[in-house]
Amino acid sequence: MIQIDSTDIKKQKKLALTWAITFLILFPVLITLGLLMRLRQGEVTEAAPSEFFSYMTLHGLGMAGVLFSFAFAALWYLNSTRYVKLNVKFGWFLYIIIAIGVVGLLIGTLIGKFGPGWYMLYPLPFKGTFWPLWATKLSVISLIILGVGWLVGILHILYALAKEYGGITNLLGWQYLKKDNSNIREIPSMVLITTISLIPGVFALIIGAAMLIMYLLQSFEPSLAFDPLMMKNMVMFFGHTLVNITMYCAVGWVYALLPEFTHREWKVNKAVVYSWNATFFFILFAYLHHLYMDFVQPTSLQYLGQIISYSSAIPATGITMFGVIAQVYHAKMKWSIIPLMFLFGMAGWAIGGFAAVVDSTIALNSSLHNTLWVPAHFHTYMLMGVVLFILGFLYYLFSGNNKEEKDSFGNAGFWIFVLGSYGFLLMFYLGGLNSVPRRYSNYSGIEIDHVRETGVHLAQCAALFVGVLLIGLILMYLSLICRLVQQKATNKKND
Amino acid sequence: MFYLLSFFWNDWLSITMPRHQLIQLPAMLLLGILLAYCFSTLAIQDMYWGIAILIFIMASFIFWMLPHSIDVAVINKHFNRVMHINMLLSGFLLILVFRKIFFEVKILFLGMITAMLLASGITLSVFNMLLCSSFSIEQQKQTGLYLIFIAIALFIFTAITFFSYLRNRSK
Numbered sequence: 001m002i003q004i005d006s007t008d009i010k011k012q013k014k015l016a017l018t019w020a021i022t023f024l025i026l027f028p029v030l031i032t033l034g035l036l037m038r039l040r041q042g043e044v045t046e047a048a049p050s051e052f053f054s055y056m057t058l059h060g061l062g063m064a065g066v067l068f069s070f071a072f073a074a075l076w077y078l079n080s081t082r083y084v085k086l087n088v089k090f091g092w093f094l095y096i097i098i099a100i101g102v103v104g105l106l107i108g109t110l111i112g113k114f115g116p117g118w119y120m121l122y123p124l125p126f127k128g129t130f131w132p133l134w135a136t137k138l139s140v141i142s143l144i145i146l147g148v149g150w151l152v153g154i155l156h157i158l159y160a161l162a163k164e165y166g167g168i169t170n171l172l173g174w175q176y177l178k179k180d181n182s183n184i185r186e187i188p189s190m191v192l193i194t195t196i197s198l199i200p201g202v203f204a205l206i207i208g209a210a211m212l213i214m215y216l217l218q219s220f221e222p223s224l225a226f227d228p229l230m231m232k233n234m235v236m237f238f239g240h241t242l243v244n245i246t247m248y249c250a251v252g253w254v255y256a257l258l259p260e261f262t263h264r265e266w267k268v269n270k271a272v273v274y275s276w277n278a279t280f281f282f283i284l285f286a287y288l289h290h291l292y293m294d295f296v297q298p299t300s301l302q303y304l305g306q307i308i309s310y311s312s313a314i315p316a317t318g319i320t321m322f323g324v325i326a327q328v329y330h331a332k333m334k335w336s337i338i339p340l341m342f343l344f345g346m347a348g349w350a351i352g353g354f355a356a357v358v359d360s361t362i363a364l365n366s367s368l369h370n371t372l373w374v375p376a377h378f379h380t381y382m383l384m385g386v387v388l389f390i391l392g393f394l395y396y397l398f399s400g401n402n403k404e405e406k407d408s409f410g411n412a413g414f415w416i417f418v419l420g421s422y423g424f425l426l427m428f429y430l431g432g433l434n435s436v437p438r439r440y441s442n443y444s445g446i447e448i449d450h451v452r453e454t455g456v457h458l459a460q461c462a463a464l465f466v467g468v469l470l471i472g473l474i475l476m477y478l479s480l481i482c483r484l485v486q487q488k489a490t491n492k493k494n495d
Numbered sequence: 496m497f498y499l500l501s502f503f504w505n506d507w508l509s510i511t512m513p514r515h516q517l518i519q520l521p522a523m524l525l526l527g528i529l530l531a532y533c534f535s536t537l538a539i540q541d542m543y544w545g546i547a548i549l550i551f552i553m554a555s556f557i558f559w560m561l562p563h564s565i566d567v568a569v570i571n572k573h574f575n576r577v578m579h580i581n582m583l584l585s586g587f588l589l590i591l592v593f594r595k596i597f598f599e600v601k602i603l604f605l606g607m608i609t610a611m612l613l614a615s616g617i618t619l620s621v622f623n624m625l626l627c628s629s630f631s632i633e634q635q636k637q638t639g640l641y642l643i644f645i646a647i648a649l650f651i652f653t654a655i656t657f658f659s660y661l662r663n664r665s666k
């Protein structure tokens with residue numbers, strides 16, 4: 001087992017704290033954009049469609065990018081302070097590259113009003129746009145910069161882990177599958193999950209780069225016409241994979257941190273290896289469920305999409321849920337805010353995952369497609385899954401040795417946040433069930449009275465719930481700041 | 496070999512776009528790569544220089560894919576020779592850099608070149624306007640199609656390189 005010296009840990013912690021603070025600044029800004037969208041849909045404000053769509057694009061790209069970047073940064077921190085040496089200067093370099101990409105995107109969307117939505121479905125960014133061409137170019141270049149940053153970062157982690165654990169086969173846990181596995185190199189579960197999550201990311205980012213280069217070429221030569229179906233396959237392979245692995249990265253640190261609270265080991269075994277290796281394969285093809293409505297997509301791929309979407313829900317989720325139950329069942333643990341967040345994060349993952357499987361069923365998708373059911377399911381596992389895992393990690397990072405201490409302020413914030421979030425999500429689900437379409441800046445154009453009125457009312461209620469979740473978030477921010485200040489003071493005393 | 500490709504067969508290689516872009520240009524690159532293997536001890540040690548050279552190589556690829564550069568290279572023999580020398584040098588330097596550069600940069604470079612070739616291949620195969628006046632639109636589409644094949648092959652090569660680097664990396 002590698003020994004990491006305390007100065008290295010301190011340096012890595014500084015980097016992690018910088019990421020954390022960046023996240024804590026950007027996250028509420030992006031939520032505010034979401035709130036503005038719901039207010040517009042609820043006819044409380046009168047923002048122009050151009051504003052709504054640029055907010056929607058920044059909100060979608062921003063959330064997906066910020067959550068992935070932070071999940072990556074958290075994995076970087078945990079791996080580099082426990083299992084493997086990572087170059088901290090390189091870590092700072094990545095931070096700067098990603099920051100440049102984010103600034104470019106902010107300018108492109110907020111000033112340039114780039115607004116085709118987060119996956120920029122081709123040829124949307126080029127046909128009948130309300131934003132100037134420079135905004136498209138800048139946003140595409142910024143995304144390429146972000147992709148390059150993520151790609152080299154992923155490669156750095158994977159290479160270091162492979163060096164430490166004796167190669168990729170060990171990282172994938174194949175040594176556990178041997179008949180005689182008495183003398184094998186054991187790997188921590190987080191390392192296995194980091195590997196399984198990040199390798200598909202490498203391929204997704206390369207295909208994403210090809211697609212973005214084509215967007216760039218199109219922005220220079222308007223008469224170009226690519227095959228929209230091919231572009232949709234590429235963009236979904238890239239986008240869906242990236243969002244999917246964000247969740248798995250976050251699950252990775254739950255495997256590493258939850259045992260510290262339950263005082264039970266959570267080791268890799270054959271079942272864990274089989275299920276996560278199966279997930280490795282499913283991650284790459286699950287995106288096909290985004291193309292159900294594209295009748296020109298070969299039918300065989302549509303069926304494959306359904307089979308893989310169903311299958312992808314079982315192994316990793318199943319084994320992790322059982323693992324969590326085994327961890328917490330009758331465990332002598334204090335239910336402090338960190339394990340609570342991890343447990344609720346798991347629930348969010350399961351609920352959102354179930355709603356996703358419902359939507360990926362072809363027969364149901366024909367009525368739920370492009371309704372608010374879609375944002376409902378992914379907001380569930382992102383907001384009530386990934387975000388809770390991230391907040392749990394932030395509490396872990398910001399607490400010194402008082403990780404299990406009672407924190408009534410933080411707890412109150414947590415419960416208010418969960419209440420507000422599920423209320424906000426419920427409005428999306430009800431919207432989906434009532435056929436309210438997604439991505440409408442306002443519902444005034446809908447001719448069916450019932451759908452229009454339901455859409456408006458649900459949006460108003462959702463905005464109220466967003467207010468509630470923001471209050472919860474503020475309380476948690478205050479408790480986080482207190483913990484950080486306390487930790488700094490203790491460190492100073494010890495120095 | 497350089498003489499054959501750059502002088503003796505030059506006219507034949509410049510007649511069609513696939514020959515010019517898919518045979519002559521990669522052949523020069525390959526020649527540079529082979530040349531580097533003759534100097535097995537030479538390597539660029541410094542990482543910053545290595546990255547700068549990789550950027551130069553990437554810029555060279557982009558430059559020689561620009562329609563205007565292709566046109567001038569076909570019309571003007573001297574300019575064409577600059578392309579040959581540039582590609583030869585790129586291949587040579589590529590190996591010198593690859594001998595010492597980090598794994599991360601290597602895969603990033605290969606990945607980005609794959610992405611670039613795939614994007615250019617698809618673009619050329621769907622574009623209905625003649626980009627290089629020295630060639631025909633059919634040749635342009637054919638070049639695009641073969642470029643896609645090359646990109647797929649390079650993607651597989653990148654994947655193999657990636658996994659082989661991660662295999663048995665124990666310290």
Ligand code: HEM
Pocket residue numbers: 031033034035037038056057059060061063064067116117118119375379382383387424437438439440466
């Ligand atoms: C916490 C408060 C949040 C609020 C109030 C919010 C609100 C919204 C709203 C109103 C939409 C547009 C829905 C439509 O009509 O189609 C939307 C879309 C979206 N949101 Fe959120 N959201 C929140 C959190 C998140 C999180 C945590 C993520 C993480 C990935 C996320 C990612 C997205 C994406 C990707 C879209 C789709 C954008 C598009 O269609 O281009 N949101 N959100």
